[in-house]
Amino acid sequence: MKLIHALALALGFTAVAKAAPQPNIVFFFADDQTSSSLGCYGHPLAQTPHLDRLAKQGTRFSNAHVSQAICWVSRTTILSGLVGRSFGTAAEPDRATPESVRELYSDLLRANGYRTGFFGKWHAKMPRGFQPADHFDVYQPVGRNPFYKRQPDGSLRHETEVIVDHGIEFIKNQPKGKPFAMNMWFNACHAEDSDRRPGIGHFPWPRAMDGMYESDEIAPPRLNDPEIFNSQPDFLKTSITRERFFWRWNTDEKYRTNMRAYLRMVSGIDNAIGRFLKALEEAGLAENTIIVYSADNGFFMGNRGFAGKWSHYEDALRVPLIICDPRVPTKQRGQVTDASALNLDFPATFLDWAGVKIPERYQGRSLKPVLFGQKQSIRDTLFGVYCGGTKPGMRSVRKGDWKLIKYDVLNGQVRETQLFNLKTNPHEFIAEHRKNQPDLTNLAKNPKYDLKQKEMEALLASEMKRLDDPFRLWDQDKD
Numbered sequence: 001m002k003l004i005h006a007l008a009l010a011l012g013f014t015a016v017a018k019a020a021p022q023p024n025i026v027f028f029f030a031d032d033q034t035s036s037s038l039g040c041y042g043h044p045l046a047q048t049p050h051l052d053r054l055a056k057q058g059t060r061f062s063n064a065h066v067s068q069a070i071c072w073v074s075r076t077t078i079l080s081g082l083v084g085r086s087f088g089t090a091a092e093p094d095r096a097t098p099e100s101v102r103e104l105y106s107d108l109l110r111a112n113g114y115r116t117g118f119f120g121k122w123h124a125k126m127p128r129g130f131q132p133a134d135h136f137d138v139y140q141p142v143g144r145n146p147f148y149k150r151q152p153d154g155s156l157r158h159e160t161e162v163i164v165d166h167g168i169e170f171i172k173n174q175p176k177g178k179p180f181a182m183n184m185w186f187n188a189c190h191a192e193d194s195d196r197r198p199g200i201g202h203f204p205w206p207r208a209m210d211g212m213y214e215s216d217e218i219a220p221p222r223l224n225d226p227e228i229f230n231s232q233p234d235f236l237k238t239s240i241t242r243e244r245f246f247w248r249w250n251t252d253e254k255y256r257t258n259m260r261a262y263l264r265m266v267s268g269i270d271n272a273i274g275r276f277l278k279a280l281e282e283a284g285l286a287e288n289t290i291i292v293y294s295a296d297n298g299f300f301m302g303n304r305g306f307a308g309k310w311s312h313y314e315d316a317l318r319v320p321l322i323i324c325d326p327r328v329p330t331k332q333r334g335q336v337t338d339a340s341a342l343n344l345d346f347p348a349t350f351l352d353w354a355g356v357k358i359p360e361r362y363q364g365r366s367l368k369p370v371l372f373g374q375k376q377s378i379r380d381t382l383f384g385v386y387c388g389g390t391k392p393g394m395r396s397v398r399k400g401d402w403k404l405i406k407y408d409v410l411n412g413q414v415r416e417t418q419l420f421n422l423k424t425n426p427h428e429f430i431a432e433h434r435k436n437q438p439d440l441t442n443l444a445k446n447p448k449y450d451l452k453q454k455e456m457e458a459l460l461a462s463e464m465k466r467l468d469d470p471f472r473l474w475d476q477d478k479d
């Protein structure tokens with residue numbers, strides 16, 4: 001014992017000095033992408049070999065959601081650590097208050113030794129005077145419109161490639177012995193809304209993907225039975241979610257052409273990520289770098305007669321989430337977890353990885369224990385919010401197999417409740433589909449599920465209070 005003690009004393013300082021280094025963090029963030037458009041999530045055609053490999057070596061989340069399926073809100077949630085309705089004010093709910101974004105996770109990482117970078121689509125609605133460049137060591141915004149960027153030699157380069165070029169440049173300049181945290185936030189797979197020409201006009205892809213999927217048979221949307229559209233709440237049937245359907249999915253030919261183009265955008269991201277991973281490997285940084293891949297919101301690709309996001313169905317709220325942490329034990333590699341995760345959890349997770357204290361104001365939790373197999377899950381409730389169609393808007397809550405959605409829109413003209421059991425009704429059918437399956441319907445107001453509805457409504461009210469939502473629905477206490 002004495003010998004060991006002496007040895008420990010002699011080695012003590014060395015051991016402390018050689019404590020595990022802080023990991024590098026690379027966060028790839030796609031725009032407008034459902035998890036169902038990736039190979040590793042089961043898409044029959046999507047070719048995403050690099051993301052599939054990250055999933056095989058890391059953790060793939062089957063229940064990752066965003067709390068609000070809108071580009072700028074999802075982004076502000078990650079930057080602030082707060083859900084939409086918490087980072088803003090009742091008068092201006094989409095814009096972050098100065099207090100909520102005074103210190104971003106990137107600032108906290110920088111204060112703790114990290115070199116930080118941001119490349120790509122920002123789109124978060126920040127307070128007046130806010131300068132994103134103040135919050136990163138290297139900041140380079142890259143937008144769309146156009147997706148193709150003129151290069152010094154006169155050639156055109158897709159924004160996905162340009163963003164990854166910046167990322168590779170960043171690691172080439174990385175000083176030795178210093179950790180880094182970098183964000184590459186793509187504009188793909190967002191449509192070019194101002195250009196409705198099917199294919200490369202509406203969904204411009206990196207030209208390296210030319211010809212991909214051309215001979216593939218494109219299956220129609222799974223939920224394209226007109227009965228499914230007809231059963232939707234009336235205001236959704238006339239919303240922008242419906243309007244955009246006519247921009248991109250409403251004829252067989254347009255649907256097939258746009259779907260091929262969309263998948264090329266997905267494969268374009270995957271291809272660029274592959275290039276980045278190779279550069280990371282060559283720089284000798286791969287062993288200590290955690291890779292995160294997710295999207296700012298899901299996407300309706302013709303299901304229910306809808307396009308875009310803007311609702312609380314799974315198509316809109318569910319996003320891909322793949323985290324590859326080379327430090328996790330071998331038996332956790334390649335795991336697929338059904339643990340619930342929100343975009344709200346990302347900044348807490350980043351700070352936890354870096355060993356930085358998670359601020360008390362953060363509403364999310366670190367996903368690290370799930371990755372390391374120490375916990376099955378870190379949250380049992382998914383909260384969804386949206387203010388479309390006039391405030392308070394739509395709210396949802398999901399726990400286990402149950403999901404409640406409430407619509408309180410158009411100044412009180414629409415007040416509806418939907419209750420789904422996602423185990424028996426994973427596609428959230430509202431009408432009894434095909435009439436012989438009584439569970440495939442909205443179960444709200446069904447006396448058999450009265451207690452469940454009350455339980456979910458109480459859970460929704462408590463989540464709204466806990467997350468400082470300033471609004472109350474028509475049937476909630478005004479407290």
Ligand SMILES: [Ca+2]
Binds near residue numbers: 032
């Ligand atoms: Ca988006």
